[in-house]
C-alpha cells in the first residue's frame with residue numbers, strides 16, 4: 001500500500017507529539033511493506049502568524065488531496081484572553097472539519113489495565129470500561145449563525161434531520177459489531193434540536209432491532225459517566241455535548257494524553273489526539289505522545305482498513321506501559337521514578 | 353419570625369422527599385420560635401393531568417405571594433419518549449424560574465466525611481472538596497427562540513450583558529467570603545455568547561481584585577472536576593453548562609440524593625434538591641430525603657438569613673450519617689445492612 005499523508009502539527013505540544021505519531025506510522029509501514037509520502041500543512045496560531053489566517057488555502061487543498069491527515073492540536077492562550085479577537089486558531093480546525101465533511105468524530109475510551117490506578121476514579125469502577133463515542137462534528141451551535149448585537153451575543157444551535165441520520169447510522173453500525181448497546185445523549189426535555197435528534201434516533205433504531213437503544217439527558221450522562229462508566233457501549237451525541245462528555249471521559253483512561261480520535265465523513269479521514277495544545281508544557285519534552293501514536297492506530301484501522309497493523313501499535317503501547325514506563329500525566333504514586341519519561345524517550349520506547 | 357411557604361411537591365419522588373423537607377422546616381421553626389403558614393401548588397406532570405398546563409396561574413400567583421418556595425421535582429418518562437409532545441412537565445419549572453426572575457442557581461457541593469467512600473472517585477481526590485456553583489438560570493439556549501422547520505430544528509443560545517453581570521456579581525460576592533477564587537466556565541474558543549460572557553467576567557473581575565479569577569473551557573472543566581475537584585472554589589457558568597457540570601459534580605458528594613440548591617434573584621427564593629423525579633423509584637420509600645432537607649437549610653440561610661438554624665440542620669444530617677444511617681444511594685460495601693433506611697425512616701432519624 002502507498003498513501004499520501006498530510007501532517008498538520010499545529011500549535012503548542014502539537015508538533016512534539018505528532019513527530020512520534022508519524023514515526024510510528026512509518027515504522028509499522030516498513031514492517032508491513034506500506035510506503036507513505038508525507039506533506040506538511042499549517043493550521044492554527046502558527047498559520048495565523050505566517051499567513052494571517054488559521055487555515056490557509058494551501059493546507060486545505062493538500063488536505064483534500066491526501067489519503068489521510070495526521071493532526072496535532074491548535075490553540076493559544078493569547079486568543080483565550082482576548083474574547084474580541086477576530087481571527088482565532090480554532091477557526092481553522094472548525095473550517096477543515098466542515099470543508100472535509102468530517103461529520104463523525106469517533107473517540108474510543110480504551111482502558112489499559114496498567115493505568116487503572118492513574119485515574120481519579122476507583123479501579124473497581126473503571127475495570128471493564130470500553131466506550132466508543134460518536135460525536136457529531138459539523139453541526140450544532142458550533143456552526144449555526146453567530147451574532148454580536150448591542151449588549152448581547154447569540155449562537156444558533158441547529159440540526160437538520162439528515163445530519164442526525166448519518167451519524168446515527170454510523171453509530172448503530174458500530175454498535176452491531178460491538179456490544180449491541182447504544183446510548184443517545186440529548187437534552188430533549190428542554191431543546192427543540194434535541195427533540196429532533198431523539199425522533200431521528202428513534203427512527204433509525206427501527207433498522208437495528210438487535211441493538212438496545214437508550215436515551216439519556218446530557219446532565220444525567222455527565223453524572224453516569226463518573227458513577228458507572230461500564231454501563232456504556234456506543235454513545236452517540238451532538239457536537240457540543242460530545243465535546244464535553246469525551247473530555248470528561250478522558251479521566252476514565254487516566255489522562256487526556258491517552259485518547260485518540262478519528263474524524264470521518266465524506267472524504268479524507270482526520271486523525272488526532274483529543275488533547276489540546278497545552279502551551280503550559282509545550283517545548284519541554286513533557287507531553288504524552290501516546291494519544292498521537294494511538295491516532296495512527298486508528299488511521300491504520302479506519303482509513304486503510306488494516307486491523308493487524310493497528311493492533312500492532314496498541315500492543316506496542318500496552319507493552320511499554322506493562323514495562324512500567326510512564327509520562328508524567330499517567331504516572332501514579334507506585335510508578336518507579338526512573339521510568340517516568342519525557343516525550344522523546346516515550347516515543348522511542350514505543351518504536352522499539 | 354413568621355413566613356409563608358409555598359410547597360410544590362411535583363412529580364415522582366418529589367412529594368416523598370418534600371414531606372421531610374417540610375417536616376424539618378417546621379421542627380427547626382418550633383425550636384427557634386419561627387412559625388410558618390403553608391400552602392401547596394401544582395406543577396409538572398401532576399399539574400398537566402389536573403389542569404392541562406404544567407404551571408397553573410394559581411400556582412404562580414401563590415409563588416409570587418410567598419416568602420419562599422420548597423420544591424420537589426418535575427418530569428415524566430411519558431414525555432421523554434415522545435419528543436413531539438407540546439405540553440411538557442419541565443415547561444412549568446422553566447416558566448416559574450423566568451417569572452420569578454430566579455437568575456442565580458446556587459449549588460453547593462458539600463462533602464460529608466462519612467460519604468467519602470460512597471463516591472466512585474477516590475477518597476484522596478475528594479477530601480477537602482468544597483465548591484459553590486453559580487449557574488445562570490433564566491437565559492441561554494434554555495430560553496432563546498425555538499424553531500421547528502422543514503427537516504430541521506433550532507434553539508437560540510443568547511446572553512445579554514446584564515444577565516452575565518448580575519450573576520457574576522453574586523458569584524464574586526460569594527467568593528469574597530469564601531476562598532477568594534472564582535472559575536468562570538465557558539466555550540469562548542467557539543461560541544459568541546461565551547466571548548461576551550468572558551468579556552463581562554473580565555470586567556466585573558476588576559471590581560474584585562482580591563479574587564483570583566480563572567477562565568476555563570467547559571470541556572476542560574468537565575474533565576478537571578473529575579481529575580482534581582479540590583482546585584475549585586466558586587464556579588460561575590451559563591445555564592446549560594451549569595446543568596451539566598453540577599450533575600457531574602453530584603458524584604463528588606456521593607450521590608445526587610445529597611445535593612440541595614437555591615435559586616434566587618429578583619423576588620421569592622426557590623429551594624430544591626438537584627435530583628429529578630426518578631420515577632423508577634417513586635412511591636417505594638427508597639428516595640433519599642437529605643437533598644430536600646438540606647434545601648431547607650439553604651432556605652433558612654439564604655431566604656431568611658438565619659445561619660444558626662441552617663447549621664442545626666446540616667449538623668443533624670451529619671450526625672445521622674455519623675451514626676451510620678444511609679439510604680440506598682449512599683450506602684457502600686462497609687455500610688451495616690441494618691442501617692440502610694428508606695425515605696421515611698431516614699427523615700425520622702434526622703428529625704430526632
Ligand SMILES: CC(C)[C@H](C(=O)O)[C@@H](O)C(=O)O
Pocket residue numbers: 074075090093243274541542571
Ligand atoms: C479546539 C476546539 C474548537 C475543539 C472543539 O471544541 O471541538 C476541541 O475542544 C476538540 O474537542 O476537538
Ligand SMILES: CC(C)[C@H](C(=O)O)[C@@H](O)C(=O)O
Pocket residue numbers: 189190219426427442445595626
Ligand atoms: C428538568 C430540567 C428542565 C432541569 C434543567 O435542565 O434545568 C433540571 O435538569 C435541573 O437541573 O434543574
